[in-house]
Amino acid sequence: MNLRSLRRYAVGRAHRPAWAAGERCELCAAQLDAGHRHVVDLDLRTICCSCRPCALLFEQPGAGAGHYRTVPTRVCTSPEPFDRERWEALSIPVGLCFAFFSSAAARWVITYPSPAGPTESELPLEAMDELLASSDLLRALEPDVEALLVRSPRGGGPIEAMLVPIDACYDLVGIVRQGWRGFDGGDEVRAGMDSFFEALHRRSRPLPEGGGAA
Amino acid sequence: MSAAEVPDAREDAARIDRLLEDLQGMAGPSTWLAIEELMERLLRLHGAGLTRTLAHARAAGADGPRLDERVAGDDLLSSLLLLHGLHPHPLRARVERALEQVRPALGSHAGDVELAALDESGVATLRFLGSCSGCPSSRATVEHTVRRAIEEAAPEIVAIRIVGEDAPASKVVLQQVER
Numbered sequence: 270m271n272l273r274s275l276r277r278y279a280v281g282r283a284h285r286p287a288w289a290a291g292e293r294c295e296l297c298a299a300q301l302d303a304g305h306r307h308v309v310d311l312d313l314r315t316i317c318c319s320c321r322p323c324a325l326l327f328e329q330p331g332a333g334a335g336h337y338r339t340v341p342t343r344v345c346t347s348p349e350p351f352d353r354e355r356w357e358a359l360s361i362p363v364g365l366c367f368a369f370f371s372s373a374a375a376r377w378v379i380t381y382p383s384p385a386g387p388t389e390s391e392l393p394l395e396a397m398d399e400l401l402a403s404s405d406l407l408r409a410l411e412p413d414v415e416a417l418l419v420r421s422p423r424g425g426g427p428i429e430a431m432l433v434p435i436d437a438c439y440d441l442v443g444i445v446r447q448g449w450r451g452f453d454g455g456d457e458v459r460a461g462m463d464s465f466f467e468a469l470h471r472r473s474r475p476l477p478e479g480g481g482a483a
Numbered sequence: 484m485s486a487a488e489v490p491d492a493r494e495d496a497a498r499i500d501r502l503l504e505d506l507q508g509m510a511g512p513s514t515w516l517a518i519e520e521l522m523e524r525l526l527r528l529h530g531a532g533l534t535r536t537l538a539h540a541r542a543a544g545a546d547g548p549r550l551d552e553r554v555a556g557d558d559l560l561s562s563l564l565l566l567h568g569l570h571p572h573p574l575r576a577r578v579e580r581a582l583e584q585v586r587p588a589l590g591s592h593a594g595d596v597e598l599a600a601l602d603e604s605g606v607a608t609l610r611f612l613g614s615c616s617g618c619p620s621s622r623a624t625v626e627h628t629v630r631r632a633i634e635e636a637a638p639e640i641v642a643i644r645i646v647g648e649d650a651p652a653s654k655v656v657l658q659q660v661e662r
Contacts, residue, residue, distance in 0.1 A: 270493055270562040271635050274500040278522040279530065279566045298512030 294320035296337070307340045307436040309414050311373060316340070316436055340414045344469050345406065345432040345476040352403040353428050356419070359396050364423055365445075365462075367438040368392065368407070369416040380416075382442040384449035406432045409476055420466070431469060432476065441465055492559045530567035537569065565638055574637055575601055581636035582609075582629070589625055596629055605641040607633065 292301040295317035296308065306324035308317045319327075319339070326332055327339040361379065368379045377392045401407050407417050409432060416438050421428045444465055448458040506518055540550055551571035554560045564570040570577065578598055586595065600608040609629065611622070630643055 270496055270558050271638075272496055272562050272566050273634070273638060274503055275496075275522075275526065275566055276638055278519065278526050279568070293513060293516060295513055298516050 292318055294318060294323055296320075296323040299323075306342075307434075308337045309340060309435065310337055311413055312336055314371075314373060316439060338414050340434045340436045341411060342434060343415075343432070344434070344437070344473040345409065346470075346473045347404070347406045347430070347432075347476050349405060351406075351419070351428045351430040352400065353421075355396075355400045355403050356421070356428060359392060359400065364421045365419070365441075367416040367418045367433070367435075367441075369414075369435060369438075370410060370412040372412045380438070380442075382438075382445035384446060384454075386446050387439070387442045404430070405476055406430055418469075429466075431473060433469060437469065496562075526566070529563075530569070533563065533567055533569060562635075565636075568639075574639065577636045578607060578633055578640070581632040585629055585632040588628055596625070599646060605639055606644060607637075607640050607642075608644040608646060610646050 292305070293299065294301055294305075296319055299320040299322070301318060301320055306319045306321065308319040308324060308327050309315075310317055317337075324339045327337040328341075359379075363381045366379055366381045368377055370376070371378045374391070377397045379390055379392050381388045404417070410417060414435050416433055416435050418431045418433045418438060418441070419428060420430075441462070444461040445454070445458060448461050449455070450457065503522075507515060510518060537550075537554075541547060554564060555570065555572055561570065572580070575598075578601060582596055582598060589596070595612040597610050597612065598607060599610040602608075611625070626645060633640055633643060
């Protein structure tokens with residue numbers, strides 16, 4: 270009996286298998302460099318690792334019939350203070366969350382990182398309308414691929430809000446999920462979050478006049 | 484157990500060939516990579532199982548040479564052991580045995596074939612002797628039969644060279660057996 274077609278998969282083959290060669294672009298299988306980009310699959314609502322050419326392709330609006338959308342890289346802050354009163358009107362129970370507009374659900378979605386992974390809830394539209402009116406960052410968000418990351422310090426003080434790529438939010442979810450210890454998360458999570466926010470601040474630019482798409 | 488007793492295994496092998504060929508054309512690049520990874524991991528798991536099974540048989544007191552003969556004589560098991568590099572017989576012995584088995588089938592074409600050389604890179608050189616080395620059409624039939632037998636018994640052979648009785652260098656035929 271001849272099992273020739275199986276030989277290339279059996280042990281002892283001379284070449285290193287392609288799948289073991291490190292991370293690959295989930296769209297075209299090209300090998301990925303460190304710090305690769307991401308593309309959102311709008312139909313499946315998942316984030317795919319992407320090589321540079323695929324990311325460039327899906328930066329074009331409407332490319333891939335709107336199925337894929339490249340996550341932008343900008344991080345923006347606003348000189349305007351974030352409206353604490355309107356934010357609190359949303360009754361969000363946690364101090365750390367991100368909000369984005371889901372075009373599939375046609376509404377705003379708010380996500381909290383938690384030790385169990387991301388937890389999602391939908392926001393009441395009316396309250397969101399008021400917040401939108403008060404926040405230039407929220408109005409500048411690109412649907413599905415950018416989010417408003419909000420951190421409100423526990424002891425009060427100004428709320429920190431930043432326009433960030435959605436993949437950065439899931440990095441944060443990973444930091445929280447993997448490092449969480451005990452009831453309050455522990456020092457490791459706090460340190461991880463602090464350095465995460467520091468890195469974002471270093472990347473951040475003031476939002477250009479008029480919002481400006483990514 | 485003879486080949487005739489494992490028809491399902493042959494059917495499976497043929498179907499696997501076909502599916503892999505079809506899937507490579509149908510799947511996108513990342514799906515194909517996942518299929519290849521799946522194949523490799525499945526085979527690795529089964530290869531590890533076979534290795535352990537043989538080790539247990541020996542540890543339990545099985546007569547080594549008899550065990551080797553039995554598994555080598557089982558068509559299905561022999562193919563699987565070859566696939567995983569676990570066959571008890573060394574390469575040269577397998578090639579010699581394949582030639583022995585094919586000799587009666589050369590039948591009316593008469594003549595004979597012998598292993599002239601086997602080098603470390605996996606190239607086998609065969610020498611045809613007698614009347615079949617001359618006639619081109621019977622020569623082609625014989626070559627085909629011999630190649631298939633060697634390919635099956637010694638899949639690690641990468642190329643088969645065939646030389647005539649007088650072995651002139653100009654008549655060397657080099658054929659790639661496997662990628």
